[in-house]
Structure formats: C-alpha cells, structure tokens
Amino acid sequence: MKPSMRTPARTLNHHPPQTPRTGTRNLHRQNSITDPVQVFCRVRPLASPGGDLACARVENSTTVTLTPPDLFAKQTVSNTGPLKETQYMFKHIFEPQASQREVFGAVAQPLVENLIRGKNSLLFTYGVTGSGKTFTMTGNHRDRGVMPRCLDALFRTISDYQTKKFTFKPDKLNGFEILSQEDALLERQQEMNSRFAKGRRKDSDPEIASQASVEASPIPGIDEDNMYAVFVTYVEVYNNSVFDLLEESPLNNQKNLQSKIVREDANHNMYVHGVTEIEIKSVEEAIEVFQTGQKRKKTGHTLLNAESSRSHSVFTIRLVQAPTDSQGECVIQNRHVITVSQLSLVDLAGSERTNRTKNQGQRLREAANINNSLMNLRTCLECLRENQMNGNSKKIPPYRNSKVTHLFKNYFDGEGQVSMIVCINPRAEDYDENVQVMQFAEMTQQVQISRPTVQKLDMGLSAGRRKANKMFKMAVNNLNDLGHTEAKTLEVDLGLIYTLGPNFPNYEMDSPESNAVISDLMNYLQHRIEKRKSLKGDIENRCDNFRMLLLKMEKENMSLKTENAALHAGLKLEREKHIALENKLQRYEDSIDDLNRKVRSREEKIKEFQKRLHETKSMLSHKAQEEEKQKKHYNAKLAVELDKNSRELEIKLQRQRDKCRVKEEKIRMVSQIVNCEKLPTLMRSLSTEEVGSNLENRPNIAPKPLDIIATPRITSRPGVAVANARHRRSRSTGERWLEHRGVNPVPLGTILQPQLKNRKSITKLTDVKDLTRKTTKYCLIAQGADTEGEVETTLYKGNVIPTCAGGAQVIFDDVECLKQKSPLSSPNRKRPSNVGGVVYEHHLPVQEVASRCTMSIEGHQTSKRPKI
Numbered sequence: 001m002k003p004s005m006r007t008p009a010r011t012l013n014h015h016p017p018q019t020p021r022t023g024t025r026n027l028h029r030q031n032s033i034t035d036p037v038q039v040f041c042r043v044r045p046l047a048s049p050g051g052d053l054a055c056a057r058v059e060n061s062t063t064v065t066l067t068p069p070d071l072f073a074k075q076t077v078s079n080t081g082p083l084k085e086t087q088y089m090f091k092h093i094f095e096p097q098a099s100q101r102e103v104f105g106a107v108a109q110p111l112v113e114n115l116i117r118g119k120n121s122l123l124f125t126y127g128v129t130g131s132g133k134t135f136t137m138t139g140n141h142r143d144r145g146v147m148p149r150c151l152d153a154l155f156r157t158i159s160d161y162q163t164k165k166f167t168f169k170p171d172k173l174n175g176f177e178i179l180s181q182e183d184a185l186l187e188r189q190q191e192m193n194s195r196f197a198k199g200r201r202k203d204s205d206p207e208i209a210s211q212a213s214v215e216a217s218p219i220p221g222i223d224e225d226n227m228y229a230v231f232v233t234y235v236e237v238y239n240n241s242v243f244d245l246l247e248e249s250p251l252n253n254q255k256n257l258q259s260k261i262v263r264e265d266a267n268h269n270m271y272v273h274g275v276t277e278i279e280i281k282s283v284e285e286a287i288e289v290f291q292t293g294q295k296r297k298k299t300g301h302t303l304l305n306a307e308s309s310r311s312h313s314v315f316t317i318r319l320v321q322a323p324t325d326s327q328g329e330c331v332i333q334n335r336h337v338i339t340v341s342q343l344s345l346v347d348l349a350g351s352e353r354t355n356r357t358k359n360q361g362q363r364l365r366e367a368a369n370i371n372n373s374l375m376n377l378r379t380c381l382e383c384l385r386e387n388q389m390n391g392n393s394k395k396i397p398p399y400r401n402s403k404v405t406h407l408f409k410n411y412f413d414g415e416g417q418v419s420m421i422v423c424i425n426p427r428a429e430d431y432d433e434n435v436q437v438m439q440f441a442e443m444t445q446q447v448q449i450s451r452p453t454v455q456k457l458d459m460g461l462s463a464g465r466r467k468a469n470k471m472f473k474m475a476v477n478n479l480n481d482l483g484h485t486e487a488k489t490l491e492v493d494l495g496l497i498y499t500l501g502p503n504f505p506n507y508e509m510d511s512p513e514s515n516a517v518i519s520d521l522m523n524y525l526q527h528r529i530e531k532r533k534s535l536k537g538d539i540e541n542r543c544d545n546f547r548m549l550l551l552k553m554e555k556e557n558m559s560l561k562t563e564n565a566a567l568h569a570g571l572k573l574e575r576e577k578h579i580a581l582e583n584k585l586q587r588y589e590d591s592i593d594d595l596n597r598k599v600r601s602r603e604e605k606i607k608e609f610q611k612r613l614h615e616t617k618s619m620l621s622h623k624a625q626e627e628e629k630q631k632k633h634y635n636a637k638l639a640v641e642l643d644k645n646s647r648e649l650e651i652k653l654q655r656q657r658d659k660c661r662v663k664e665e666k667i668r669m670v671s672q673i674v675n676c677e678k679l680p681t682l683m684r685s686l687s688t689e690e691v692g693s694n695l696e697n698r699p700n701i702a703p704k705p706l707d708i709i710a711t712p713r714i715t716s717r718p719g720v721a722v723a724n725a726r727h728r729r730s731r732s733t734g735e736r737w738l739e740h741r742g743v744n745p746v747p748l749g750t751i752l753q754p755q756l757k758n759r760k761s762i763t764k765l766t767d768v769k770d771l772t773r774k775t776t777k778y779c780l781i782a783q784g785a786d787t788e789g790e791v792e793t794t795l796y797k798g799n800v801i802p803t804c805a806g807g808a809q810v811i812f813d814d815v816e817c818l819k820q821k822s823p824l825s826s827p828n829r830k831r832p833s834n835v836g837g838v839v840y841e842h843h844l845p846v847q848e849v850a851s852r853c854t855m856s857i858e859g860h861q862t863s864k865r866p867k868i
C-alpha cells in the first residue's frame with residue numbers, strides 16, 4: 001500500500017506523519033498503483049492552408065505522422081541519411097479542426113473531477129513557439145481555452161456548496177486554517193470597506209462575463225456533505241525566477257515585482273513562498289483575476305509569434321473542502337479535517353532555435369533561459385524513466401536546476417495525475433523542432449506517476465446529512481403551515497434517524513405533484529417520531545447504566561490521577577536532575593570549547609615559532625656558509641702573507657748572515673794581522689777606506705792604528721776588492737747576468753719581460769765559477785701557483801760581489817713578482833700547478849684558444865708588477 005501522506009491532497013493537512021524522503025520513494029512507487037503521464041497531441045491549423053505544406057498528418061485518433069519537407073521535393077536522401085516518415089502514437093490526437101470544448105472534455109475535465117475529489121493534477125502544454133500552447137491553455141474571447149473552462153466546470157459543480165468568503169484562510173505555509181463565523185464576517189466587512197475605498201467597480205466586466213459564459217455542465221462525484229472554497233494563484237517563471245503576477249505592488253508596476261522563492265511544505269509539497277492567494281466565488285471573478293495577472297505576464301514580439309510567451313506561466317486552482325457538522329449546516333471548526341487539492345495549469349514558453357527567431361539581446365537571453373528550463377524538464381523526466389525501468393533510484397533528477405521542475409517536483413516524485421498537451425504547428429519549417437518535441441513526448445508517456453489517493457477521516461457523521469437537513473426544514477415548515485405547530489419543536493436529529501432506521505428517502509420536488517411527496521414524507525416522519533418516543537425510554541435506561549459506568553470509571557480515574565500525580569512528581573525530579581546534568585554538560589562543553597580554543601591558539605603559536613626557528617636556522621646556515629667562505633678566503637690570504645713574510649725574512653736573514661760572514665772575515669783578518677809578524681806590510685795592502693767603513697760601526701772592536709792592522713790572508717785574486725756591500729762596479733763596464741731558473745719554466749709571454757741583457761742561464765748552481773767569472777748580476781727565477789691557482793713568477797735580483805777569499809757573494813736588492821691571470825679561470829677552478837717550476841698543462845680546445853688570445857692581452861695589461 002502506498003502511504004497517502006505523499007499526496008499533496010489530503011484530509012489531514014496539519015501535523016501529518018512524515019514519510020522518509022529518500023530511498024523508500026521508489027519502493028512506494030513500485031508498490032502503489034501508477035499511471036503513465038497522459039500525453040495528448042494537438043495539431044493546429046496551418047496559418048495559410050493554401051500556401052503552406054504540412055509536415056504533420058493525423059492518421060487516426062491516436063496516431064500522427066511527421067513527413068520530412070525534403071520528401072515533398074521528391075528527395076529521398078538527405079545529408080544525414082535516407083528520409084522517411086515517422087509515426088508517433090499518443091493517448092489522443094486532436095485534428096486541426098478540433099474544438100476547444102473537445103480538448104477540454106478529453107484532457108481537462110478528468111482533472112477537474114480529480115480536483116473535486118481531493119486529488120492533485122498537473123496539466124502543461126509543450127511545443128515549438130507559435131504552435132498553439134497559449135491558445136489551448138487560455139484561448140481567446142471566442143474560443144475559450146482549457147483554463148476558463150476548468151473554472152466554469154468547477155464553479156458549476158460547487159456553486160451550492162460554497163462556504164462564505166474567508167471561512168478558510170491561507171496560513172502562508174501552503175495550508176489553510178478555518179476562521180470562526182465572527183472572524184470571517186469581520187474579514188468580509190474589511191474587504192468590502194477596502195473595495196469602497198479603492199472605488200472598484202462591483203459589476204463584472206461584460207467582456208469578462210462573456211468569456212465566462214456557461215458551457216460546461218456540472219461534474220459528478222462531489223461530496224455534498226462538504227463545503228468548498230476556491231483559491232487561485234498565478235505566477236510566471238521568467239529567466240529562471242518566479243514572479244507573483246497577482247501581487248499588489250505599491251505602484252502597480254510589474255517592474256517592481258520581487259522574485260519569489262520555491263519552498264517545500266510540511267507535506268513535501270512545493271509552493272511559492274509568500275504568493276498571493278485570492279479566494280474567488282465565481283468564474284467571472286476568477287477570469288478577472290487571471291486577466292489582471294495576464295496583463296503583467298511577459299510576452300514579446302518574435303519572428304515566429306507576434307505575441308510570444310517569454311515566460312512559463314502557472315495558474316493554480318486550489319480547492320479547499322471540509323465536512324459540515326452533524327446538522328449539515330456549518331463547516332466543522334477543526335483545521336485537521338480540511339482537504340486541499342490543486343490543479344496546476346502550466347503554459348510553457350515555446351522552444352525556439354535562435355537561428356530561426358533571429359533573436360538578439362534580451363530576447364536571446366530569454367530564449368536561452370526558456371530552452372535551458374525545457375532541457376532540464378526533459379533531463380528530469382529521462383532520469384525518472386530510467387530509474388523506473390531499472391527499478392532503482394540511481395539517478396537523482398535535477399529538479400532544482402530549474403524553477404519549473406522544482407515547482408512540480410512533488411508531482412513527479414510524489415502523487416498526482418500529470419497530463420501534457422503537445423502542440424504541433426504542421427508547417428514544413430517547424431519539422432525539425434517538431435521531431436524533437438515528438439521524441440520528448442514519446443519519452444514522457446513512458447514515465448509513471450503514482451495515482452493520487454485521498455484519505456478521509458471518519459468523523460462518524462451521516463452521509464447526506466446536509467441534504468436531509470435541508471429537506472427536514474422544508475417538511476417542518478410545511479407541517480407548521482398545515483397547523484401541526486408541535487412540528488416546530490422537532491429537533492433535527494439526523495444522526496439518530498440514520499443510525500436507527502432505514503435511509504432517509506430521497507425525495508426530490510421537481511413537479512407540481514410535489515405535495516404528495518411532502519405528505520409521504522410527513523407520514524414517514526410521524527412514524528419516526530413514534531419510534532423515537534419508544535427509543536427514548538430505552539435510551540434513558542441506557543443512560544442510567546452509562547452513568548453507573550461513568551461513576552465506576554470516575555473512581556478508577558481518581559486512583560489513576562493519584563498515581564499519575566506521583567509519577568509526575570517523580571518525573572519532575574528526574575527532569576530537574578536532567579536539567580542539572582544538562583547544565584553540567586553545557587559547562588563541560590563550554591570548557592572543552594575554551595580548551596579547544598586555547599589548543600588552537602597554542603598550535604598557531606607553535607607553528608609561528610617553528611616558522612621562526614626554521615627562518616633562524618636557515619639564516620644561521622647561510623651565515624655559516626658565508627663564514628666558511630670568508631675563512632677559506634682569509635686562510636688563502638694568510639698563507640700568501642705567511643709565504644711572503646717567510647721569504648722576506650729569509651732574504652733578511654740571508655743578508656744578516658752575509659753581513660755576519662763579512663764581519664767574521666774581517667775579524668779573522670784583524671786577528672791575523674794582530675798575530676802576524678808582517679803586520680805593517682799587510683796593513684798597507686788593505687784599503688783604509690774599506691777597513692774603516694766596516695769597523696767604524698763596531699763599538700766593541702777598538703780602532704787600532706793602521707800600522708798594527710794586518711791580514712794574514714792573501715787574496716788569490718790580486719787587485720780584486722774584498723766583499724763590500726756598497727761595492728758597485730761601474731755600469732759603464734756593462735752588466736752580465738746569471739739567470740738561475742727552473743728546468744722547464746712556464747713561458748711568461750707578458751709584455752713586462754725581465755730585462756736581463758747579456759745573460760747566462762743555468763738551472764743548477766754547481767760551479768762557483770759561474771758567479772765569479774765576469775758575472776755582476778744574479779737573478780733567481782721561481783715559478784709557482786698563487787692562492788688562486790694562477791702562475792706567479794718571482795725574480796730575486798742581486799749583485800754578485802767577489803769575496804776576499806776568492807769566492808763571490810750575492811746581495812739581493814730587488815724582488816720582482818709577475819702574476820699571470822687567465823680570463824677563463826673561475827674562482828673555483830684551480831689550475832694544476834707545480835710549485836717547483838713544473839710544467840703547466842693547458843688542454844684547451846682550438847676555439848677557446850682563439851678567444852683567449854684576445855682576452856689574454858687584456859689579462860696581461862692588468863697584471864701588476866709589484867716591486868719589493
């Protein structure tokens with residue numbers, strides 16, 4: 001059994017039991033009775049029957065054939081393949097000549113019946129622009145469409161059973177409440193006052209009255225014990241926004257209309273929140289309301305339709321019904337017994353291809369929105385069909401993607417009857433789009449919708465009470481007129497009559513012989529009165545028994561009340577405990593929140609510190625790298641400085657040693673002179689100048705008279721002066737250099753070349769004669785790599801001084817340093833070097849040599865020649 005709470009039409013509309021929303025929905029559908037969407041097709045007449053070719057042909061009441069226009073041109077093949085006619089079958093096909101009345105009778109009348117029986121229905125028109133959707137739904141003055149006919153049929157049916165206005169009042173949540181008779185009266189007066197204030201015409205518009213002309217006959221199946229009220233709403237979906245066409249805007253200007261939102265009520269029915277719902281009491285009133293909204297509806301001129309709907313319009317008729325009380329006179333004042341059903345009449349905007357309409361700007365945007373919403377309707381129905389065929393709910397139809405589908409979600413997902421009229425314009429140009437429409441329609445009629453059910457509360461009231469009450473009153477009046485005054489005291493006790501006796505006779509007074517009927521009825525009533533007297537005695541006995549029973553129950557009730565009070569006290573205690581525990585829990589939760597906040601802030605701080613630590617670490621490592629670099633740099637500098645200093649010191653030491661040796665020699669000579677017997681002779685051979693100069697700076701050697709200074713040593717080279725640092729040979733005599741260098745020196749190749757004219761090169765100083773023989777200058781050439789791996793050539797220059805003993809000594813007085821820098825060398829690149837004058841290897845590619853030649857000139861230009 002399908003649960004009835006899914007139906008929008010229901011007897012209990014307040015606090016209904018809720019149905020689980022997901023998962024079970026399709027199961028319910030599987031277990032309940034379903035009907036396919038009823039699809040009808042209406043082929044409109046051609047605008048110019050003589051001129052246009054028709055691409056649609058009605059075969060019979062259920063089959064229509066579409067013929068490709070190329071077939072008329074005797075062309076059987078197109079770009080997309082062979083051309084052929086296609087047949088489509090629907091529930092009913094209306095020929096171009098079909099009247100509006102026919103369409104209403106076949107399509108809409110069953111839906112009005114549903115409405116009266118408390119069931120929901122949805123009817124929408126679908127088709128290409130200009131295919132006759134609005135004509136079918138609304139019609140014109142001469143040919144009234146489905147909507148006015150529905151209203152006409154409805155009001156004809158419920159005319160005698162309508163409530164007074166404002167008996168039911170919308171509760172703004174898609175439900176209704178029942179006002180008391182006094183409140184309803186007050187509302188009516190207020191409405192009348194406001195009408196007078198606005199100066200509204202009370203008489204109905206003759207044009208409207210003509211539209212509302214009577215045609216339809218009453219629809220059977222009405223519950224005569226109920227009372228009815230009709231409410232209408234009229235909204236449009238324009239550019240996927242819902243606008244209330246009946247809203248009273250301050251300036252009565254449609255531009256001021258605010259878009260509305262679609263909501264779901266407690267019964268899972270979709271509704272437009274805050275929509276204006278107007279109670280109407282006649283078809284004229286309904287048409288007037290409809291026309292008010294129609295004026296605000298967005299229409300526009302397009303190439304394909306002079307007055308094309310640019311929005312989807314939804315006109316909803318809601319029928320509210322509630323049972324009358326036991327007397328059959330007033331509505332029962334209980335909102336839970338209200339039944340609300342609705343019939344939604346939807347005129348969809350037409351699908352249109354922009355290349356045909358040549359729309360631009362706003363029209364183009366409208367067309368895009370129209371096509372999107374139609375496409376979404378198609379997608380939703382396809383999803384539903386697929387789910388139903390597979391027996392699952394794998395695909396969720398995207399109802400919310402468009403306001404139209406969202407509004408009608410409860411029809412497709414819940415219960416109700418859904419009907420569609422597919423409108424076809426048979427002209428050849430519409431063929432392609434008609435094919436699309438037909439395919440959609442074919443697919444739609446495979447979608448199953450759960451049949452609506454109505455659950456009625458059994459109030460224990462007699463059926464037909466309203467009618468009986470009416471007739472009873474008539475009979476009483478007649479008896480009274482005939483002199484039976486006691487008839488006036490008779491109470492209408494319809495419940496008793498119906499429960500204790502045969503059914504009340506169904507007499508209808510429809511002829512002049514009705515008096516006979518009345519007398520029959522009077523006899524029947526007198527018989528009833530007699531019977532009632534006997535029954536009254538019986539009922540008094542029963543009442544006594546009932547009183548006894550009541551007494552007993554009262555006692556039981558008292559004891560139960562005491563028990564109940566005790567339980568209440570216990571419950572109160574438990575509640576207090578519960579509240580205390582809840583408070584405690586709240587405190588704990590607060591403290592947990594507090595702690596969580598602290599934890600979060602600490603975590604943030606930790607993150608911040610970690611970030612800082614990381615930054616500091618990277619800074620330190622950067623610094624360490626810098627320091628390491630500096631250290632290396634200074635170490636290299638230090639090594640160079642140390643090397644330089646040690647060399648300088650060595651030179652100084654050498655000089656000091658030489659000086660010492662000279663002095664020792666002199667001392668030795670002086671001591672020889674002192675000891676020598678031939679002192680005077682030797683003294684003469686010594687140059688006074690030389691001795692004097694060497695001895696005058698010696699404080700511990702006392703100067704002696706020339707005649708006592710003698711030297712035992714006789715020079716092997718007579719005529720050669722003894723070693724003297726200040727001894728210089730005349731430059732005019734010419735210098736002869738002794739060049740002392742490594743075995744394979746690196747060619748200097750610099751502009752600054754050492755000037756060593758008249759030189760002799762040696763690699764090893766083996767023979768002292770090399771120094772003594774005419775050599776006046778000595779040059780020691782040392783080559784090595786500096787700290788940067790570049791070639792450094794150092795020239796230690798000195799004078800060769802012959803010594804007294806026949807040897808020679810060199811006094812260094814000049815150091816030249818030549819550095820060669822390669823332009824290709826990088827700070828990281830170390831050349832292989834041989835500190836002891838070893839060969840440097842240059843494995844350079846030919847191209848690089850060429851480039852280096854030009855660079856090398858610059859390199860040599862910047863080379864320094866420090867002089868020490």
Ligand SMILES: Nc1ncnc2c1ncn2[C@@H]1O[C@H](COP(=O)(O)OP(=O)(O)OP(=O)(O)O)[C@@H](O)[C@H]1O
Pocket residue numbers: 043044045096127128129130131132133134135136305307308309310348349350351423
């Ligand atoms: N069955 C019909 N008989 C006579 N005239 C018709 C019929 N159907 C449509 N028409 C006429 O065709 C014209 C266009 O029809 P209608 O406005 O109803 O089209 P539509 O489908 O609603 O277009 P749109 O989607 O652009 O709003 C109207 O003038 C209408 O009177």
